[in-house]
Amino acid sequence: MKDLSELAERGLIVKVHGDARSVHSTNNPTFDTKFSTNRTAKEALARVAAEFIHDGASLAFSAVTTCAAIAAQAFKHQNLTVITNSTRIADEFKNPETVELFVTGGTRTRPKR
Numbered sequence: 001m002k003d004l005s006e007l008a009e010r011g012l013i014v015k016v017h018g019d020a021r022s023v024h025s026t027n028n029p030t031f032d033t034k035f036s037t038n039r040t041a042k043e044a045l046a047r048v049a050a051e052f053i054h055d056g057a058s059l060a061f062s063a064v065t066t067c068a069a070i071a072a073q074a075f076k077h078q079n080l081t082v083i084t085n086s087t088r089i090a091d092e093f094k095n096p097e098t099v100e101l102f103v104t105g106g107t108r109t110r111p112k113r
Contacts (some may be wrong), residue, residue: 031088035065042069055079061089068092075099 002061035042038087048060050073053059059074061067062087074080078098084090085104093099 035068042066045074046070050074051078061086
């Protein structure tokens with residue numbers, strides 16, 4: 001870890017949570033590009049994970065593409081409480097009548113009737 005700190009101090013890398021990146025790297029794939037990588041496996045995993053979700057469950061999703069695949073299956077359930085730091089994942093839960101949705105950084109309000 002000390003070596004990474006020294007490289008970061010010299011401006012050769014940027015430290016990020018659990019990783020380090022070159023300051024010269026221009027490869028920053030989009031969410032859609034990342035989602036399409038191993039898409040079949042992510043969707044298969046999501047189908048299995050969805051079997052463990054039940055109506056009334058509380059779920060937390062981080063902003064990664066595998067979680068997005070699971071969220072795409074989870075929206076089928078009723079009375080969920082969902083917490084996420086991803087607006088892309090939040091958008092999977094389109095029916096505010098069946099989900100209490102919290103997006104870190106704020107709460108998405110339900111539409112008035």
